[in-house]
Amino acid sequence: MQLNVDFITEYLPWYVEAAKLTVRIAFWGIIFSLIVGAACAILRYYRVPVIQRIIAVYIELSRNTPLLVQLFFLYFGLPKLGIVLEADTCAVIGLTFLCGSYMAESMRSGLESVDKSQIESAASLGMSKALTMREVIFPQALAVSVPGLCANVIFLIKETSVVSGIALADLMYVAKDLIGLYYETDEALLMLVVAYLIILLPISICATLLERRLRYAGFGN
Numbered sequence: 001m002q003l004n005v006d007f008i009t010e011y012l013p014w015y016v017e018a019a020k021l022t023v024r025i026a027f028w029g030i031i032f033s034l035i036v037g038a039a040c041a042i043l044r045y046y047r048v049p050v051i052q053r054i055i056a057v058y059i060e061l062s063r064n065t066p067l068l069v070q071l072f073f074l075y076f077g078l079p080k081l082g083i084v085l086e087a088d089t090c091a092v093i094g095l096t097f098l099c100g101s102y103m104a105e106s107m108r109s110g111l112e113s114v115d116k117s118q119i120e121s122a123a124s125l126g127m128s129k130a131l132t133m134r135e136v137i138f139p140q141a142l143a144v145s146v147p148g149l150c151a152n153v154i155f156l157i158k159e160t161s162v163v164s165g166i167a168l169a170d171l172m173y174v175a176k177d178l179i180g181l182y183y184e185t186d187e188a189l190l191m192l193v194v195a196y197l198i199i200l201l202p203i204s205i206c207a208t209l210l211e212r213r214l215r216y217a218g219f220g221n
Contacts, residue, residue, distance in 0.1 A: 007184050008191060011174075015191050018174040023199060025088060025170070026157045029095030033156065034149075036096055037103025042133065044104070045111045055104070062101040067162045070094045075166040091163040099156040106148030110141035143214050150207030157200060171195050 040055045062070075074090040085093070114137050122132040164173035175192040179185050 003190070004184055004187050007182065007187050011178055011188075012191065014174050014178070015171065015195050018169055018171045019195050019199065021088075021168065022157075022160050022170045022195075025091045025095065025163060025168070026160050026199075028092045029099060029156050029160070030153055032092065032096040033099040033103050033152075036100030037105075037107050040100065040104035041107035041111055042138075044108055045137075046129075059101040059104060062098050067094055067098050067159055068165050070097055071163065071166050087163075087166045087168045090166055091160070091168055094163075095156055095159060098159065099152055102152045102155065103149060106145045106152060107141060109148070110143075110145030111137060113144045114140050146214055147207075147211050150203075150210070154200060154203060154207070157203070158196070 040059070043051050044055055071090055071094045074085060074093055075087060078085060118136055118140075119132060122136045127135070160170055161172040163170050164176065167173070169177075171192055175188045178188040182188075
């Protein structure tokens, strides 16, 4: 296979701009999905009846519908109701809606791993539920949840490839566009793969190192 180096050189800036968009959308999706996940996990942990059912429905709905369907609803469906959102806003909301449920499940398993005796000890010292959650439960739960959270972060970044379906010029959109225009399939896909590796590989390596440090520190055993 002989690559068209001139093509790669000419259109590399397109991939750089697309990578910036992908990283920006992924960044905000990660931030908001962590917030949603933490809120859902804590509320489910305290087993508030009505809220617990609502969160359970949300988790099942988000995990059992494709992201592309969610994006189509946000981008094409909501305008029928008079709600018009920018494409990048729809992308962030869609990623948050999908991955917030995965974050919630990871954090919930971490919360439930904390020994009940520590909670009872905190209560005997007069600590409130909020203080116990902040100082005792959540730090330990977060440490245990790190492997799952890191996996979800990587999953979210890979899911950004779907946002091309609502005309966002992300990495996948640029690759498909160039293939359709110039039929330089090998070169376009090579740059796509390399771009995702550049984004994902450092995150994967950092996640592995973080998991090892936590394991050596005695968490997650």
